[in-house]
Amino acid sequence: MLAKPKWAATLMLAVAGIASSTAADATAAPVAGQAVVGRPFGIASVSVPLSGVTPIDPELFSLSEANGRALYPVFQAGGAARRVLGQLLGAGIENLPPREVTVSFLFVGDEPLNLTVHTPAPVAFTLRPPLPNRRADDRLLGQWWRQYHAASQQRASEGDYPPLVETYLSSMLAGRLGLETPLLQRRGGNDTQHEALKTLELLAGAESLHMQVIRETMLGQSDLGQLADQPVPDDVLWQQPAIEVNEQVAIEPIAALVPPECFYIRFGKFSNYLWMNRLTRDYGGDLANMIAGRGLDRQMTAGIERQLAVKYNELSELVGDQVVNDLALIGRDTFFNSGAAFGLLFEAKNAFLFQTSVQQERAAVLAREKENGATEQSIEIAGRKVSLLSTPDNRIRSFFAAHENYRLITSSRAIVERFYAVIDGEQSLAQTPEYVYTRAYMPLEREDTIFIYLPSAFFRGLVSPQYQIELTRRMKAEADIELLRLARLTARNEGSPAQSIDELVAGGFLPREFGRRPDGSGPIEAGDTILDSRRGARGSFLPIPDVELTAVTRDEAFNYAQRAQFYRENWQQMDPLVVGIRRYSLEQDGADKGLERLVIDANVAPFAEQKYGWIMSLLGPPTNERITTAPGDIISLQASVRGGLLSPNVPPHHLFLGIQDSVPATDLKPGGLLKTLRMLQTTPGYLGAWPKPGFLDWLPLGLAGEPDIYGFSQLPLGLWRRQFEGFSVL
Incomplete structure (x- = not known):
């Protein structure tokens, strides 16, 4: 918990110094700053004026303190109204030059802070603690936390890597300072999620599920400290399909x-x-x-x-x-x-x-x-x-x-x-x-x-207690290894000597009961490597069939019972999947050397129509016609479809998709309504249906109004639609 603040002040400071390379051109400018001293962290916020007319890239902002005492900074360029409009509209207003940048951060100690804000031009100044016996509320802390959490979520959604660091830091700081997720950024739980989807996420090692385990572990919401004192649940009682076979079939x-x-x-x-x-x-x-x-x-x-x-x-x-x-x-x-x-x-x-x-x-x-x-x-x-x-x-x-x-x-x-x-x-x-x-x-x-x-036995094995329970334990073991590494790096960054698990737990970098899993496993050190005591190194854990499952916790038994009940009631049998891939050289057709065509046949057989009937109802009748693809397509998909059970009024027709091998008109990161619409608008591809009416006419595309004499109409999203000779193309 953050201690009650000892002092608080709102200061108007002057720029004390900037980098020598720019000192000759510098003019003093007011820097507004506010600080609250506390334990384990103080909280501060300073606003630095910006000059110039060029757009500012927030990725270039940074904060440093002469003694490394400034921690976990978050930057906001422009005022609150500008930020709200920027989040709503995206790129347009964000590219206007802001008038100031505000950085909120935590700090340790109560000595003067010798700060330098890089925007990227360095602006150096000293933030001095005020006189004692003045009180301030938690407004600064709440403001910093909302901004920090929002910035973490933005980096997680836009990053080219799993948001492991962002998830750890947000969870660690929340637990350490007694903070909750900001109200506007909370999301509902998975309680109503389809059990089949939960199974698929677990089998696929979904990133969202992995991050959820990280958060729950750090916030003490996992099974740390529970006992594995329950018997292993029974497997699902699967139905076996009746199959008539020809014993004369040749088999390798x-x-x-x-x-x-x-x-x-x-x-x-x-x-x-x-x-x-x-x-x-x-x-x-x-x-x-x-x-x-x-x-x-x-x-x-x-x-x-x-x-x-x-x-x-x-x-x-x-x-x-x-x-x-x-x-x-x-x-x-x-x-x-x-x-x-x-x-x-x-x-x-x-x-x-x-x-x-x-x-x-x-x-x-x-x-x-x-x-x-x-x-x-x-x-x-x-x-x-x-x-x-x-x-x-x-x-x-x-x-x-x-x-x-x-x-x-x-x-x-x-x-x-x-x-x-x-x-x-x-x-x-x-x-x-x-x-x-x-x-x-x-x-x-x-x-x-x-x-x-x-x-089918392969799929049944993946849904067995052995796999479902050990997969969850494996994900938690992997999270423990990652958290121990991150905790050590974070402690070192804060200047803390904590390195052992007990020291990191005492310092708040890891939760209580960390590393004490119900199956008796936990992270251990082998030289410079962190291993799971039962499964080995991250990335090469002991194969699941080789891990003996002898007992489970109450939570594990309950969760598997819920899953097993779903499959008993809704998915009584698993169906085998078969795929045949054949490759053909295209050199004889005048193609470049080494270019090949792959023909892929995929089947689910025997086929349980009661499970897949709604999907089959969407398939149209066989046809010997196809749509000629556009020059430059690198991906081309076509299907004979109909409305089926989804929309019985949609007759059989062709649905086709093409993606072009070209650079989009703009290079946009996702974020903001305007950016999302522009991304759709600039995707180099098309989606079409023939003959009309098809699935595209089932969509509310009448918003585009009447087409011109060439069949073109523009949608509110910035997309174009053309209707001609029975075709409808986006």
Whole structure:
């Protein structure tokens, strides 16, 4: 809590000095300042006049104090009315030159503050504490907190990185100073959120959910201090679809060794796997960032190779198909950014040569990682000898198992156990009716470059108590590691010597009970690295099937019961997903060298119409017509649609979308109504329907008024619409 202020004053100060490079041109200007001394922080606000007519970029503002005593500054350029209009209208008024900049900040101590405000020209002055025995209310603190919280939210929404720092600082300061989230910036909770959406967010590791865990941990609203004294909940009782299969369907031999609960990505040839590797390395991170709106280097391919201790080079490309007959990526999940349960299953043409190559690579990794604690040991699983190459932090965790001409390299002991269970007679993926049914309509003769099969048992596993509860615990463990790092950096920035968990808790940088999770785990130090005591290093946590779940907390039991009830009542069965990808060279059609076309077939089968009927009702009848795309389109989507259950009055028609390969007319950051509308206006693309009336006519586009003689009309949003020859195009 912030102590009652000891002194307060409103001061009119003069500029005491500026940087020597500009001293000759400087003229004294009044600086309005106000300060309140308190514990653990004082609060101050100063306003510095600005000169000149050019727009000011607030990103260039900074504040420094000679002894590092000024902390957590927030800048406001212009008056309150200007800020309100700027937030409403966006870029226009923000680009007008403000008359002053106000900076509010916290400070430590009660000595004079030797401050320099950079706008970016430096303005230096001294803010002196007033005489004692004068009182002031918390107006300054409330003003600073509203501005600081708003600035944090703006940086979080506009930044090219997850708002981890902003979330930590806002939560830490709120708990430390006894402050609440400003009323206008509070958001409703997730209590009414669809359970299926909650599951998807958890499985996808949604950024918003991760930030929520950070906030709850810092504010003491998580399960810190709870006991795991409840039994593990029962799994959902799923219905099994009745499937008639043709036993004469041809199935690839490698599928007979895959556990039925694993996802299955078959490449057929080693060269196809290398092609996918290159594609993922070159474009996978870009696509993920485009979806997430962030600029991160996830290095998924490198992470897979590092953890499994496999490395492919130019020689692999030359001789891979001569050594490997078939290859599949299998696994229980795809959490490659945090620690996945996955493996590579090989069918070798020359088992001796393949085994020798793998062992040589593992020996090289062992020698290279010896100083990091790497070991290789022979362990027994299901009565077979299995090689385990690993490091204490699980950055390397590679089981190497063999059976006849097949070799499995996996991060998960549980997958090895199930691999041998299938070999010993338990049902394999190839024996499940779902997979036989799938191979009947997507036969081997298609020769897919990549064949992806996600069985219903795979999806059921993701919704099991093991996965749902451990995923939540894993997210909290990851948050603990991040919070400990941030707390140490923050303490150092404040000049505090606190570094241990107990010291950081005592200083308010971490919450009480921090690091004491219900499962007995917590952050520990291993040299310069912070690990979770049970799961290892962030980014390579112990695979979820390898984490033993023996008991849960009351909150965990309640939350899973809610989720299980939803699935029992609304989603009684999971449906397998199958995707076939084929690649074709376009060089023979005169295209540039190396240019390829990918044909992707995706199916949900068997299909539960009661769950997806409303989606199917939107699909129009099959058609042999298509809309010719515009020159320069880099993305083109077309669909035959109709109103269906959503809007029965909309007849069948074509809906088409195109995105152009061109630079938008303006480079705008999101923020403000005007900026949002301009962003829509300047997107280089189009959305259309044919023939009329279509979905576009279902929208309230009549606001544009009557079209001109060429069919053009302008919408209030700044968008244009054209209607001609049965087309309606935005």
